[in-house]
Amino acid sequence: MSFVEYSDFIQDGDIAIIYLGHDSTMPVKVQQGAQTQTRYGVIRHSTDLIGQRYGSKVTCSKGGWVHVLHPTPELWTVSLPHRTQILYTTDIATVTMMLELKPGSVVCESGTGSGSLSHAILRTIAPTGHLHTVEFHQQRAEKVAEEFKEHRVDHLVTVRNQDVCKDGFGVTGVADAVFLDIPSPWEAVGHAKAAMKKQGGRVCSFSPCIEQVQRTCEALADQGFEEISTMEVLLRVHDVRTVTLPLPDFGPDPSARPDITEEAPPTSAPNHASVALKTTTPPREIPGHTGYLTFATKPRT
Amino acid sequence: MADNVDDDSQYRIKEGDYVVLKRGDIFKAMQIQPRKKVIFEKQWFHLDNAVGHLYSTTFEIVSGGTLQPQTLKDPESSNDAKEAGTDNRNIVDDGKSQKLTRDDIETLKEKGLKDQEIIQQLIENSSTFRDKTKYAQDKYIKKKKKKYGNTVTILKPSCRILAMMYHGREPGKICHLRYDTLAQMLTLANIHAGSKVLVFETCAGLVLGAVMERMGGYGSVIQMYPGGGPVRAGVESFGFAAHFHDMLHEFPICHVNALLAGTLDTTAKDPSADEKQSNMTAEEEQNQPEAEQQGSPEEQSMETNTGNDTDQDQEKKEKEKRKEAKAQEKKVKLEEKRKKLAAAASLLEGRNADGLVIASRFHPCPVLMGLLKFLSPSRPFVVYSQYKEPLIECYTKLKEHGGTVNLRLTDTWLRHYQVLPNRTHPLLLMSGGGGYLLSGTTVATERSKPAGSQRAEEPAPKRLKLTDTEG
Numbered sequence: 001m002s003f004v005e006y007s008d009f010i011q012d013g014d015i016a017i018i019y020l021g022h023d024s025t026m027p028v029k030v031q032q033g034a035q036t037q038t039r040y041g042v043i044r045h046s047t048d049l050i051g052q053r054y055g056s057k058v059t060c061s062k063g064g065w066v067h068v069l070h071p072t073p074e075l076w077t078v079s080l081p082h083r084t085q086i087l088y089t090t091d092i093a094t095v096t097m098m099l100e101l102k103p104g105s106v107v108c109e110s111g112t113g114s115g116s117l118s119h120a121i122l123r124t125i126a127p128t129g130h131l132h133t134v135e136f137h138q139q140r141a142e143k144v145a146e147e148f149k150e151h152r153v154d155h156l157v158t159v160r161n162q163d164v165c166k167d168g169f170g171v172t173g174v175a176d177a178v179f180l181d182i183p184s185p186w187e188a189v190g191h192a193k194a195a196m197k198k199q200g201g202r203v204c205s206f207s208p209c210i211e212q213v214q215r216t217c218e219a220l221a222d223q224g225f226e227e228i229s230t231m232e233v234l235l236r237v238h239d240v241r242t243v244t245l246p247l248p249d250f251g252p253d254p255s256a257r258p259d260i261t262e263e264a265p266p267t268s269a270p271n272h273a274s275v276a277l278k279t280t281t282p283p284r285e286i287p288g289h290t291g292y293l294t295f296a297t298k299p300r301t
Numbered sequence: 302m303a304d305n306v307d308d309d310s311q312y313r314i315k316e317g318d319y320v321v322l323k324r325g326d327i328f329k330a331m332q333i334q335p336r337k338k339v340i341f342e343k344q345w346f347h348l349d350n351a352v353g354h355l356y357s358t359t360f361e362i363v364s365g366g367t368l369q370p371q372t373l374k375d376p377e378s379s380n381d382a383k384e385a386g387t388d389n390r391n392i393v394d395d396g397k398s399q400k401l402t403r404d405d406i407e408t409l410k411e412k413g414l415k416d417q418e419i420i421q422q423l424i425e426n427s428s429t430f431r432d433k434t435k436y437a438q439d440k441y442i443k444k445k446k447k448k449y450g451n452t453v454t455i456l457k458p459s460c461r462i463l464a465m466m467y468h469g470r471e472p473g474k475i476c477h478l479r480y481d482t483l484a485q486m487l488t489l490a491n492i493h494a495g496s497k498v499l500v501f502e503t504c505a506g507l508v509l510g511a512v513m514e515r516m517g518g519y520g521s522v523i524q525m526y527p528g529g530g531p532v533r534a535g536v537e538s539f540g541f542a543a544h545f546h547d548m549l550h551e552f553p554i555c556h557v558n559a560l561l562a563g564t565l566d567t568t569a570k571d572p573s574a575d576e577k578q579s580n581m582t583a584e585e586e587q588n589q590p591e592a593e594q595q596g597s598p599e600e601q602s603m604e605t606n607t608g609n610d611t612d613q614d615q616e617k618k619e620k621e622k623r624k625e626a627k628a629q630e631k632k633v634k635l636e637e638k639r640k641k642l643a644a645a646a647s648l649l650e651g652r653n654a655d656g657l658v659i660a661s662r663f664h665p666c667p668v669l670m671g672l673l674k675f676l677s678p679s680r681p682f683v684v685y686s687q688y689k690e691p692l693i694e695c696y697t698k699l700k701e702h703g704g705t706v707n708l709r710l711t712d713t714w715l716r717h718y719q720v721l722p723n724r725t726h727p728l729l730l731m732s733g734g735g736g737y738l739l740s741g742t743t744v745a746t747e748r749s750k751p752a753g754s755q756r757a758e759e760p761a762p763k764r765l766k767l768t769d770t771e772g
Contacts, residue, residue, distance in 0.1 A: 053745060055679030096488060214722070228720075230720045233481050278697060292718065
């Protein structure tokens with residue numbers, strides 16, 4: 001297993017994703033002899049995981065069962081331990097396309113945070129690209145570097161523990177793309193430009209507040225960036241349901257022939273007809289805002 | 302890692318390159334061909350002069366339709382307005398503020414004036430310009446620039462640019478797939494180098510091209526296609542290096558059942574050959590058996606040597622030769638097609654694909670149910686549909702059928718912003734919808750179906766509470 005390469009069977013040392021059912025997942029580090037507790041009972045790694053095929057159903061001690069899934073950046077995003085606020089798949093997908101990332105891209109990122117976006121970038125730029133990621137918080141930088149090793153992607157990434165606004169990205173003239181998710185991105189725009197190839201490239205900044213966006217756009221324009229464009233992407237989930245709509249009873253209709261109403265699922269009162277239909281309902285609450293994504297192109301210098 | 306080698310060759314426009322022309326938010330994809338007349342945004346020109354220049358160069362269109370690199374930086378912020386009003390209380394719309402007539406402007410254009418010069422003239426001859434607020438002046442200039450612009454930027458194609466281009470120009474051709482939705486698809490399907498991905502699309506090849514770009518030439522893509530052959534106009538526009546096409550395979554969807562049943566025969570004559578008669582002319586068909594009876598080349602040459610040299614004979618021989626060549630060519634083509642089919646079939650037979658992407662005008666349900674069988678367990682799939690209802694059907698069917706988890710029916714909502722000092726707000730127009738996605742992950746199917754799913758994800762319909770209010 002690796003986050004950038006599929007494999008069929010679970011091995012000792014892998015990270016596996018336990019899918020417990022609707023929107024509920026947990027990551028597990030597979031180790032000979034280890035056990036994992038779930039709400040459906042215990043999973044014994046040696047017998048239940050190691051040597052099994054990814055995607056198998058595992059029956060736990062209490063008789064309940066779970067599925068073991070191959071890790072992907074998207075599953076990691078919904079199951080990783082949060083050390084910061086993270087970027088979710090909807091924004092990640094937009095960033096990946098609008099930064100024109102592909103195998104071989106060299107990317108700079110700051111801050112690394114919990115590594116949610118980093119894993120997605122690594123997946124996209126493997127096997128020949130490289131990620132230079134900068135995190136000013138020492139423990140977080142160490143923790144994420146450790147995760148990259150565990151996930152077998154450390155050959156594709158360099159983690160630097162420094163302040164990007166003061167010290168930049170630690171590389172110059174190499175990046176095809178730069179991503180900023182820091183409180184004051186406008187202070188890092190100059191460093192972003194320096195990190196990028198002279199032939200040009202793409203830059204993106206993620207900010208929750210519009211004032212941050214304004215200052216960043218100004219800095220980008222001052223530094224000669226072109227095609228500056230700000231957008232917001234929100235995910236809408238549609239829950240599939242069968243709903244039953246009762247039909248009103250107008251009392252007996254003398255002019256009609258014996259009426260033929262559609263008998264939907266039998267209801268408690270047989271004289272009340274109703275119609276069942278498949279539809280979708282929105283969840284009661286959805287994220288109304290994550291952040292603004294500002295993209296720009298660095299021209300050739 | 303730093304490429305200190307000053308090698309710009311890959312950044313320069315070459316003849317035969319596929320490029321994208323850009324002006325403002327308008328894109329157009331094309332190939333650089335010598336002396337080819339190009340029409341873009343109501344202006345025609347030749348691209349010959351662009352060859353050798355760097356990508357992302359902005360050119361001016363000068364008279365005669367030739368391009369020359371832009372010399373002046375555009376006066377975006379040149380409006381250090383000498384004068385500006387504070388509000389519009391005294392601005393009256395009498396339709397007489399512009400002193401230049403339409404004819405005057407045409408004359409200026411014919412003189413070959415640069416767009417900036419024309420705009421300058423318009424400003425000087427506008428009686429109200431000085432009274433407008435600074436913001437209104439900016440807006441005025443922007444509008445005129447859009448109208449009289451005669452510049453064009455030449456870009457290297459990418460998924461971002463082409464997806465935006467298609468969505469803006471020909472949304473019908475790509476089933477109204479908006480670019481942010483395409484971005485979600487590529488991510489949800491975990492498309493990356495080294496995997497084996499199935500694609501079924503009728504989006505002019507845009508989705509296929511996007512998948513190929515993300516795979517960078519590593520791994521394999523099998524395009525399942527309906528009808529007589531795959532449509533790949535969009536793939537062309539990406540201008541992929543030749544080796545990208547080595548990873549691309551194709552398989553006709555009409556053979557899926559045979560392949561699954563194990564009755565597909567790719568060893569002997571291509572079984573699809575009989576079906577492909579639609580694209581053979583009847584004449585060719587009649588010639589086919591004849592052509593095959595034509596003996597070996599030696600026999601051929603003997604024949605030609607014994608003939609007498611009348612013109613008629615010559616003609617006849619010529620004709621026969623041509624026939625022969627044609628038949629030969631067709632044989633080779635058929636053989637190639639058979640080989641391709643066999644190669645794709647052998648990739649599919651393992652039923653161990655790593656990902657599935659569907660985006661077509663067909664009903665997604667049968668497509669999904671048919672193609673999911675080719676995936677390994679624990680692999681992501683994503684289905685696009687312009688409409689929500691067919692995906693509801695897919696969702697229901699998958700739930701009944703089992704073999705998948707983490708099913709989600711989603712769409713994305715996209716909003717662009719104008720960000721300017723003191724003038725920041727969402728753009729006045731936004732896209733109404735960019736289609737819907739159903740995504741999920743395959744899991745190992747069991748021999749025996751569990752009696753009653755332990756955790757039905759759809760809540761049971763509430764029992765209707767009916768209070769009898771009668772009598």
